[in-house]
Amino acid sequence: MSVDIIFAIAVTIMTAATPLLIAAIGELVVERSGVLNLGVEGMMIIGAIAGFAGAQLMGSATAGILFAVGAGMLLSAFFALLVLVMAANQVATGLSITLLGLGLSGLIGNAYIGLPGLKLPKMDIPGLTDLPLIGNLLFGHDILVYASFALAFGVSWFLFKTRSGLILRAVGDNHSSAHAIGYPVLLVRFLAILFGGACAGLAGAYLSLSYTTQWIEGMSAGRGWIALALVVFASWRPMRAIAGAYLFGSVLILQFHAQALGIKVPTQLLSALPYIATILVLILISRNRRLIQSNTPACLGLPFVADK
């Protein structure tokens, strides 16, 4: 196998990993604040259709991104209303958001099936993109690929190097103490949830504006759920999420290259690989209970109601 092919595969892995990374970083912040939002899949697909429709409406793929982010945030605000104001069960509420997102995207997307979409512009840097081998690997991607890395580094810095990040983690680890000290637990969580919604929407926009430039019903295909597993894999650390996203991205891509590589197995088995890999990875990481226990936000999934 020539070096060219390896680099070509590396570039496709990047396209598969980017939406996973963006969505996982968003959910990581949400979970660090002590909230489990299982609505990622729904917010992602609503981002995908909003991005696609927004791009059609405005005639610009970049404008579509704003629609996707807005739609993801809007859906996450409904989630926040229920789990924060109404102290509802987070698991069930997240599921309702996923169901709602899948349904709404189908309803809105009905008019867009089969339409040619717009593609995000590549950020070509003359000279650099033309460099042999690494030129295509490092340069000439669309803005969201770079944004995914910026998000991971930015969130890592925010969580572990800023005071606000410390407060967010405090709220996630012990909401009663954080409340007693005077931190606005629900406000912190609200902002974290909105950030998670924005990221999931952004990840969806990548799917419909870059990964495939058309609207396909159910095109998120479980990526939101894989992003949730990625957060566990990353043990709630943004840098590890990058590694995880590229690992899962490789598995997602494997199915397209397996036939080219001459691997003869039923196509269904290849399609099932990402999901089986997710389960295996979850097992492997969860076995290390000390790692999980020392990193899991202690109040993850618990509703908070201030005592009078």
Place this chain on the structure above:
Amino acid sequence: MPLTLERRVAPSKLMMFASPVIAIILTLIAGAIILLFLGKDPANGLYVFFVEPLTQAWSLEEILVKTIPLALIAAGLTICFTANVWNIGAEGQFILGAIAGATIPVLLPDLQGPHTLPLMMMLGFMGGMFFALIPALFKVRFGANEILTSLMLVYVAELILDYFVRGPWRDPAGLNFPKTIDFNEWASMPIIGADRLNIGLYIAIAVAFILLFFMGRTFQGFGIKLAGQAPKAAKFAGFSRDKTVYLVLALSGGLAGLAGIIEVAGPINQLRPAISPGYGFTAIIVAFLGRLNPVGALIAAFILSITYIGAENAQIFLKITNKITSVFQGILLFFVLACDTLIYYRLRLKARMNEVRS
């Protein structure tokens, strides 16, 4: 935050019964608004969607046909959720149950007699049960989150079914369509209605009441409730958390599998790439709307089933895509959860109270 919650001294008995009703009313209002946005007459739309299906004998029967899988799956899920175990992969267990049960009519079509159907149902139950025991094992042995593993297995189950109906189990006389041979007479559910309603309805009703008894009147049922509400107390009382996880997942998976084989041996009568319009996920809503009570879930299954038939009506008469079903279902779950909070809490307007004081 202008609205705050205030814990009630005791859970409100009134709200326990009123909350599902309020949730349904709120869903209808939200539905009317969505129809308005789609440029349809909301009153007529809601009528076509929710009332029309109840007015004709054939559609009433179809509602009952769809009530069977929803009620069976949801009955198991109520137990699971009560124990605070989150099996959201019932859709996959439904499919595996259908495949396991279908081995008899597909691979052993000559095995015909009064024992055929009971054998299929047993296999279906076991197929779903074993598929649900995978996340149970992973949770107990490795601490892997059952929400994610059970959900991932749904995709795997869909692909397994796809493999069988396109590969080894494809009907050789089926003009290359991805489907198995039709099930023979002995392998089909006996019909009790005019058209497609089968004895699965009796099974679903029986299961609901048996589980009600199991949860309310047996030691094991008490242990499951305790495991959900006070895990520490359950541990001190000697109830093994691991055993509870295995038990509730085996039970809910088995019932989902049973629903799967009843569906393919009933209305579908063969295996195809798609055998469920998302019953496994809708059943989650059914379980919550039924307030995690097996008999409540039976009633809730009938209500959710209306939305499937209503969507078919809406597609024909209002030219709306049937995707609106999952929109209504998502909104319904949303409101059910919101209203359930009112059982334990009162909503207060905080800001206004402060203003009065100052």
